[in-house]
Structures are given as C-alpha cells and as structure tokens.
Ligand SMILES: Cc1cc2nc3c(=O)[nH]c(=O)nc-3n(C[C@H](O)[C@H](O)[C@H](O)COP(=O)(O)OP(=O)(O)OC[C@H]3O[C@@H](n4cnc5c(N)ncnc54)[C@H](O)[C@@H]3O)c2cc1C
C-alpha cells in the first residue's frame with residue numbers, strides 16, 4: 001500500500017489497529033527498550049515530531065507511546081519503559097512478533113515556529129524519546145535554526161537513554177549538549193545535579209528562543225519556571241503532557257485536562273496554556 | 284593582592300560587592316589549584332575554608348559502607364562550596380574532590396567569620412549572597428529526593 005493511501009486509511013479508521021511486526025529490539029536502560037516496527041502492508045507511517053501512536057500488545061491492551069525515530073525516514077521506532085501490564089508486554093515482544101499500531105495522533109512539537117530561533121530542548125529521563133524526532137529534524141535542517149541546545153537529565157549514568165547517540169551529538173559542533181544525572185558513583189565525571197542546574201550554563205537569546213521540554217511533569221514545571229526566570233516568554237515554552245488515554249481521538253474524555261483533550265489538542269502545549277492546570281493538584 | 288581583589292570581584296558570588304567590603308574579604312582570600320582526582324576536603328574535617336570555583340569541576344560526595352562514594356552534586360565555574368564555614372561546629376559534611384583540573388579562590392573561614400562578626404554590614408552582605416545558594420541547593424536536593432525519573436516518574 002502507498003504511504004499516502006495508508007495515511008488516508010488510518011485517518012478514516014482511527015480506532016482500528018493496523019498490524020505491524022517487530023523488526024528490531026534494543027535494551028536502552030535497565031527498564032526501557034526500543035522497538036523498530038514494520039507495517040504488515042509495507043507502507044510507511046508519516047508523522048510529525050512529538051506525535052504518538054496507540055500501540056497494542058495483542059491480548060493485553062493498548063498504550064500511548066510517542067514515536068522516537070526519524071520523521072524523515074527509516075523504520076517506525078518507539079522507545080518504551082516497562083511500568084505496567086501493557087508496557088511490559090510491549091517491551092517483551094521479540095523480532096517477528098506482531099503488534100498493533102493506531103496513529104499518528106496529536107499535535108507535535110512546533111517545528112515551524114522554531115525556525116530562525118535558538119532552540120532549547122530539555123529532556124528528563126525517557127522524555128528524550130519524544131524529543132528525538134524533533135532533534136533529528138533540527139539537525140537534518142540545521143541551517144533553518146539558530147543555536148540548538150540539548151539539556152538532558154537522567155537518574156543515573158546507566159539510565160541515559162540513547163547513550164551512544166547522545167555521545168555522538170556531543171561531539172558535533174552544531175549543537176550544544178549537556179547531560180546531568182541525579183546520582184552517580186565516583187567514576188562518573190559528568191555533571192551531577194538536577195536538570196534545571198544546566199540552564200544557567202546554556203547559551204541562548206531568550207528573546208528569540210523556543211524551548212521544548214519533555215519529562216516527568218514536576219521536572220517540566222520546574223524547568224518552565226526556570227526558563228521564565230531566564231527571560232523566556234510563557235508562549236515560547238512547549239511541554240509534552242501525559243495522561244491515561246483510551247480513544248486518542250478526543251471522544252472518550254479520558255485524557256481531559258481543563259478544557260482540553262491531551263490526545264487531540266496536545267500532547268504538546270505551551271506553558272502559557274498549561275500553567276494554570278499544572279498548579280492544580282491531582283488534575 | 285590587587286590582582287586577587289579583581290579576581291574576587293569578578294567571581295559571580297561576589298559580583299557587585301562594595302569596594303571596601305571587597306578589600307576586607309580579599310584579606311581572607313588566596314588562590315588555590317587542584318589536580319583532577321585530588322581531594323580538596325574530607326567529611327568530618329574542620330571546615331576552615333570556603334571555596335569559590337573559577338575553573339574546572341568539583342564533585343561533592345558521600346560514602347556509604349559497601350557502596351563506595353556517590354556524587355550528589357558537581358559544581359563548576361562561578362559556583363561555591365564549603366558553606367559549613369559559617370555554621371558551628373564548622374565541619375565538612377561531605378568529601379569534595381576535583382574531577383578536572385580546578386582553580387578556585389580559597390577563603391580562610393575563621394578570618395571571614397571574624398570580619399563578618401566585626402563588620403555586620405559585610406556579614407549581612409555575605410549572608411544575602413549565601414542564602415540564595417543555600418535555598419537553591421535545598422530546592423534541588425528536594426527534587427533529587429523525589430526521584431522523578433524513578434519507577435513512578
Ligand atoms: C502522549 C503520550 C506519549 C507517551 N509516550 C511514551 C513513550 O514514548 N514511552 C513510554 O514508555 N511511555 C509513554 N507514555 C506513557 C504510557 O502511555 C503509560 O506509561 C502507560 O500507562 C503504560 O501502560 P501500562 O499498562 O504499561 O501501565 P499502567 O497500568 O497504565 O501503569 C502502571 C503503573 O505505572 C505507573 N506509570 C504510568 N505511566 C508511567 C510513566 N510514564 N512513568 C512511570 N510510571 C508510570 C502508573 O502510575 C501505575 O502505577 C506516553 C503517554 C502519553 C499520554
């Protein structure tokens with residue numbers, strides 16, 4: 001099936017999972033795996049950085065998982081942390097096993113708005129996975145953007161997802177990469193401290209910059225506050241939100257946050273849009 | 284001394300310090316240099332110095348039996364460590380180790396304490412500079428304790 005015909009089909013039947021097969025499986029951290037998928041009909045899923053799919057572990061259930069591969073080409077890649085029944089079943093899949101795919105869903109990272117600006121990516125833990133497609137796009141079309149910086153915080157050095165790739169980005173001259181961990185044994189000679197401590201060391205023009213943040217909600221809140229303090233406008237700070245999802249098309253209300261549905265209106269929102277709701281406990 | 288005074292005034296911790304205070308503080312300061320891997324102080328030692336990092340990187344570590352040393356914070360240019368100089372019984376509560384060739388300004392703790400005691404305006408100024416560092420460290424330690432990226436991340 002052609003890629004365009006497949007996109008039309010996915011759009012027309014958004015609740016019907018398409019069958020794909022696992023073609024590659026890599027362990028990234030002690031509890032996260034990356035899967036390379038190939039759709040059974042041979043089509044390629046066209047998606048924007050920051051969008052997500054609903055992945056089905058057949059017989060177990062479905063979970064929202066961001067695409068973590070390169071939107072310009074290559075296999076459909078997802079990076080999944082085993083936290084519960086569905087994610088555990090997905091990460092246990094072996095090459096050749098079938099998997100269900102619905103998507104892509106949601107509004108992704110503001111790539112067009114970022115053009116001509118300094119772009120600051122701040123990732124915490126597995127939050128680097130949804131940001132990686134944006135980074136591929138930034139590096140692939142490097143001349144369109146100003147200074148590009150990735151600030152990445154992980155729990156320990158062993159929890160650094162895409163470690164080899166992070167090292168290769170650090171070696172490039174056209175992107176600044178700074179990594180910190182929360183705790184480390186004494187052999188680690190990198191930074192130790194929370195990810196917000198990297199912000200004061202980063203160089204950007206806050207009046208002409210755009211930030212994309214992804215990680216645990218508390219971390220995103222603190223990063224957004226630190227960026228506002230550095231002079232970022234609240235509408236120049238974008239966050240990717242997570243809530244339990246069922247339909248992923250704005251029908252069931254499972255992912256409601258205030259007046260918005262995260263699956264349909266997000267998962268990427270500006271801090272200006274979210275600030276009020278982030279402050280409400282248990283929302 | 285003049286040179287050291289300039290270096291001290293240029294360090295973010297003392298940025299904007301009144302000229303007279305700067306001369307007073309400078310009387311307690313000297314340059315320090317550490318090789319990568321060199322311990323600067325050990326937990327339990329007398330906290331007789333307070334350091335302003337100019338270059339390099341310093342790891343603050345605690346050791347637990349059977350687990351070796353863990354680093355809980357690294358500090359770089361523009362940052363300070365050794366705040367125990369101000370709080371009795373003036374003992375280091377962690378090990379500090381240079382993990383890159385490091386240059387710092389070392390402040391003699393007893394000297395600085397005496398000057399702050401004798402000149403409360405200087406003391407209050409120094410305190411206003413230390414408090415934000417302590418509040419920031421407390422905040423980041425709290426966030427670290429939440430273990431955000433852990434199982435319930
Ligand atoms: C838009 C969007 C994109 C997402 N992208 C990814 C992704 O790329 N990779 C990925 O691994 N996950 C991603 N998630 C999160 C994933 O959908 C959830 O973790 C999902 O709940 C897993 O289902 P489960 O049945 O395995 O666990 P559940 O039964 O739903 O949860 C089991 C336990 O894990 C806890 N838990 C749930 N989610 C998380 C989490 N994210 N981190 C830590 N603990 C958690 C729950 O509180 C519960 O205690 C995304 C979620 C959304 C909304």
Ligand code: FES
Nearest residue numbers: 246248252253263
């Ligand atoms: S998951 Fe159903 S409305 Fe968002």
